[in-house]
Amino acid sequence: METIYQAHINLSRFLSADGQALQALPSWTETPETLVRYYRNMVLARQLDNKIIALQRTGQMGTYASLLGAEAIEIVLGDLMQTSDVLVPYYRNHALQMLRGLSLADMLSYWGGDERGNAAPAMGEDFPNAVPIATQALHATGVATAIKIRGEKRAVVTVCGDGATSKGDFLEALNIAGVWQLPVIFMVNNNQWAISVPRALQCAAPTLAQKAIGAGIRGEQVDGNDVIALHQSISRALQHAREGKGPTLIEAISYRLSDHTTADDATRYRRHDELKSAWEREPIKRLQTFLHQQGWWDEEQESAWQTETRQMIQQGIDQYLQQSDQPVEQLIDFLYAELPDALKPQRERLIRNAQPGGNHHE
Amino acid sequence: METIYQAHINLSRFLSADGQALQALPSWTETPETLVRYYRNMVLARQLDNKIIALQRTGQMGTYASLLGAEAIEIVLGDLMQTSDVLVPYYRNHALQMLRGLSLADMLSYWGGDERGNAAPAMGEDFPNAVPIATQALHATGVATAIKIRGEKRAVVTVCGDGATSKGDFLEALNIAGVWQLPVIFMVNNNQWAISVPRALQCAAPTLAQKAIGAGIRGEQVDGNDVIALHQSISRALQHAREGKGPTLIEAISYRLSDHTTADDATRYRRHDELKSAWEREPIKRLQTFLHQQGWWDEEQESAWQTETRQMIQQGIDQYLQQSDQPVEQLIDFLYAELPDALKPQRERLIRNAQPGGNHHE
Amino acid sequence: MSNTVTMVEAINLALKSEMRQDDSVIILGEDVGVNGGVFRATVDLKDEFGLKRVLDTPLAETMIAGLSVGMAAQGLKPVAEIQFMGFIFPTMEHLICHAARLRHRTRGRLHCPMVLRVPFGGGIHAPEHHSESTEALFAHIPGLRVVIPSSPARAYGLLLAAIRNPDPVVFMEPKRIYRLNAQTVEDTGKALPLDSCYTLREGSDITLISWGAMIKETLEAADQLAEQGVQCEVIDVVTLNPIDHETMLASVAKTGRCVIIHEAPKSCAVGAEISATLAERGLLNLRAPIQRVTGYDTVMPYYRMENHYLPNTADILEAVNSTLEFS
């Protein structure tokens, strides 16, 4: 037996669960600017999340996938990605999408069952949410291929969950990213659950990051509740991508502090003590402690920011609730670039049916 | 950065390309029995392969996938698998299938475009060849699941090529085999080419064996031209499987000495010197040299065996060529367990059309 | 044991019933274990039958299908759940190339007695990809059986039949009526026939043909028409492949008029096969053109607009009335 290949997986973390530095911190953390911005955005994301769940509970919103517990991943990605980069998201990236320019009202529209939420010009070249699990990973490699063919210095970021790493799409995407050395980052939000299926039943490997090894690409684990660790890993990966040095798989260890969606009830399958202990590691409290210690954030700032965000969110919600209905013909008009003759009678029927006296008038 | 996981891939080989021992040989090689059997079977496989290609060239056979260069993998697998084990093959395993009991005539039938070639009772529970690449890997995990559920001590072996390791099916199969610790062996015949696509364009990883790492299962590389190394790796993996110790991925390094199939022309895309150097590593010559050195095989035995195999093969071919046509209604009769009413008129039409005067009578 | 149950409870009942009497029945899929399935169709099964017979799988539909083929070839009877029909597409290679062909390919040496259960259809205000009706893609595949129940009792009896059937069955569950109209269903273990249409109501004026959730609106339309003195014959096709054209032909031979109702987009759907066959084989019986009341040939919209997409009772009445007026 001759050992012909060796590999290892590293874990990166800087802040302990109670906000203490575990090792020398990078120099950018010596000034408050970035960390405070991260903190404020995470608080905003969490408030927003609460608020949308409330909307859903009162019948003003469809089934919603909470991002509770994923705030750090979302916010750091959103901060470090440039406008010219491309995001190919999944359904738990709305805070990240908002940092990339999506308005709150448009975001709510999407979750409120209105396709126009995906149409905002502010989304640029970003993809809409992928609902079929892991499919987005392949779209990201396609976008990255286009970028590589054109020789541009842009990175593509795609996000998925731990469950998604079991699906062929994800694994085929890692492979092609490796062969073609594509400028893409696979961010796995390993929140330990895929609906009711725990991480241990998804994969026998001790880390998901090591799926990179089979594709011959860089893979690493990072504490997904630690904005400093995330910042380091993500900036490095983005830089690699933009410089043509190839793809990275980042497994961010987080925890889904919420139900899977508002249609789910996690108490059916998840022990309360597991959830409780996860709350002790959550990202916002951890950074808050650190900022307090540094004297960069205090109670007063906190309550001012809470008020400010509440107002911002309320504005977005008001806008969302006031949106007019989608013209019914849009159900057909955007299917093809030009309306085919074959669809004209159906379009007429759709419109007629929606009018007063029509079969579908409400 | 903290290293939280380490892995490595080993390569196993015992005989050099010119038949010299590279390390201490296992004790079973101290007597001629097994190695001579391997040798004889490999010679038979190669003769057969030549003969089928000749049949194809003379219009007596359909498109055929040669096994030239894969003899060692085929023969050792066929020898070590037990009747109660299950084979889930791909289209380049006919020598292996014959060692498992498939008659030459039935094997030729399959390649001659006759479904009855898959029907032989001697195939037991073995699957027919999978043509859609890598799908068989998942069937193998299903068979292994059944075996595990029933608590039986049987192993499942599935074989595929290097190209197949890029397809989601293969990777999803490794993953479930890991999570459920299934009694299955994934044998990758890495013959360096997937039709015209070279190994380097399939995957950026230096070994294919390391795909096991992402699934948390055992993976190793073995010299696929070295029957001793194959014997060691395969017996170990089979034993693991039968004892409930889980799956193994074996990457056997071989070389496709032929065109992809008789419909292919490898000179379009493959350099002659590469092929030439591969012939220097091929499995039969290597073992022959070793056997000669040991005094276990000589010219006389060789020529006797060549004659004997030629006759055996000719018998099988004669049987194949004399096979009656398949009754035309079999095109419909085996679709469902019972013929649905809806298909009865179609079945009648099929039969009527095949009769003298019918639209499809030949 | 007698029970007033909804359709999803009837499905659960059938699974339990068959698992009790046949050890080879194995449940697998995403979230089918502790969680009992996202619609609770497999609830309590893990507690009763344990981890060896109720398998929570990783998230990979191709794998679920391929695994089932392998298990079925070994003589087990896997009953796999695909969470929503919008996620069934990765299974197609295994369904088309293997499940549907294993018996044929091996001339009966191996076969594939698997069931793939999948909730389908719109109307529950679900997210994108949770509301499609793509039964036509499966009805076109030789070797598959495609079965759709439309009441708790039929769900119970047909699911038993599907599990016992030695062929691969795609069992599509109209989730809009999962919890509508509970019915008394006796756990008798009695299967219902596959391969034949179910005539839900006899009538002489017009034949209404439908399946799945649209049976609800079809029966509502028939009720309203009955009040106006129009007697509808209502046929639930139930098994879309292999399809029983004879029952439908006989009905239209009697009524001379026919409306076909389904949720799926119109073009190249199962309604086309039925309409074509009725006209090809019963042209002279037709007293009016057949009409199809269907979803539009466009993507199923997000939930806000789904009611504009889904056919409703008024659509059926409109089609029936114009069919009746034709002369």
Added chain:
Amino acid sequence: MSNTVTMVEAINLALKSEMRQDDSVIILGEDVGVNGGVFRATVDLKDEFGLKRVLDTPLAETMIAGLSVGMAAQGLKPVAEIQFMGFIFPTMEHLICHAARLRHRTRGRLHCPMVLRVPFGGGIHAPEHHSESTEALFAHIPGLRVVIPSSPARAYGLLLAAIRNPDPVVFMEPKRIYRLNAQTVEDTGKALPLDSCYTLREGSDITLISWGAMIKETLEAADQLAEQGVQCEVIDVVTLNPIDHETMLASVAKTGRCVIIHEAPKSCAVGAEISATLAERGLLNLRAPIQRVTGYDTVMPYYRMENHYLPNTADILEAVNSTLEFS
């Protein structure tokens, strides 16, 4: 430049022509590079356009489709090859859930101008899974275009149109006639219209409707019938989705009789949609029942028996004659 070319050469010509004038056209697939595709449809492209525009992919059809969606969303025009239609099924999730919906989902913000080329059909004595005709599975998908040429000239003009079209197109190539009947094709860069049927021959007695390789037998039958004084109108449907029913309706309004011919299994195939629509919208024009001459509702057999499966000229003549005799 004028050329006598086979269909597969015409395809190659169209690819070259469009790649020369549009840098955004990118070829990808298994063996499309050095090998020029297993049927040589992409031969020489790598030499002329290089490694950045002709991409040999790893063996993974899902990946080929998903990658194409991503590239197309970036404004490239990927022309991907799936080696045989029997291997297209892993692409379906991406075609159905993404390619066909990207424009719709984003209300026009992104779109998906990709082409998926795929050789299909039987008759070349190929191994298992190399001879299927599953066009119906794609014709049913809203948002896809499905285009099938049946001559070198149409292959050239339609492929140009497919590549230029901003919607996703599945371009199915009837490989049985890849090298039959070479034709003069000028490399004019002129695309042919999608969205409309092509009337190959006018006639007043009966309408024959077909597509792909079966156009060959259909024309042969029409020739033989012409000798007997029967004038067939022959329609090549060409674009199966969105389908042009009007041309067919107009023809049958004229002839009153119709036979539809396709290789795919009969049930729920595109022939059903055409037959249903002709009868629904033109019932009173029909002087005889429409007939479908199709493959059987069974698996495409291994090559030894494939001629029993594939419809032939005699089958068409039989159907035409019985249609003509009907009164």
